[in-house]
Amino acid sequence: MKKKEPDQFDKKLRNFESRLNVSKKQHHLHMSEDDNELWRFVLRAGVELFSAFLVGIIIGYGLDYWLSTRPLFMIIFSILGMSAGVLNVWRIVKPSDISSK
């Protein structure tokens, strides 16, 4: 008797979970509208681009401040930062079958 109880409980649980997952999946399909996805993607890509550029500017400014060569390193590192931003965005949009690592 003692052994039987958890078995039945497990079965019930599995039954419930399978039913729950169906409704969950339907809900999820409903939620992920294309518009929302695009909006989120644009925001994320923008932040990635901007943050890499910002890092480049900060490093360039720091090096210039240290070596007093303004604006040499700021120009170099802002270009590098933009490239790094593009690389970041590429990492997001990269198709999964290309493995450049």
Next chain:
Amino acid sequence: MVAGHKIDALGQFELHPVFGALGESIKFTQSELMMVVAAVIVPVAIYFGMRHKAIVPGRYQAATEMCYEFVHGMAIGTMGTKGKGFFPFIFTLFFFILTGNYLGLLPFSFAFTSHIVVTATLALMVFFLAIIVSLKNQGLKFFAHFMPAGAPIAMAPLLVPIEILSYLSRPISLSIRLFANMVAGHVMLEMFAGFTILLATGLGLALGGPLGVLPIVLNVALIALELLVGALQAYVFAILTCMYLQEAIEH
């Protein structure tokens, strides 16, 4: 917060000391107070949720278990079983940010995630943790990742700085994303709330009063949006942390 006929949308982010003179002397502001509240709410909620330890959980316990399993599934699903040790960290991070985002939506409250100093601290914590973990796991081979495999050596002077900058931009993008989302949401809420008062004072109560209901309706919708954004940003922060740690563990 509407001074005359202007909307002061950023005034809500000012820090004020709380607890009188004592708070003044140790610079204890409402932001820190909210952090303490968030840090207390989560363990207390979990403690009371799991107090009965019932096999068939009640509603409260089921909600607690679902929260746990959601973060557990996310952390293990991204990091693999090797990352199991980082699960408590991810869990804490997720619920600290989530509680912070949601606390900010209550009246007379303050969203501490709307200050970049807070989000940047969290992001830098993640960043340095990822560096330490990768140095421990991979040793000096970690630095080899900054040179993409298969690229000619002659390109190294160009590629390596770009890779390093890309790596360094991680904590910045992580912190800016959370901070910008929270600030934008709260500014929008303040703007629309301000429109109501502007309409009522500018057009008179007879005309502006009924018109002023419209921004309030919009604000209700915005609160719903903010609930979504708050959960989403906490989720994004946690999942990106998982991805960075996974990279640190795997390679």
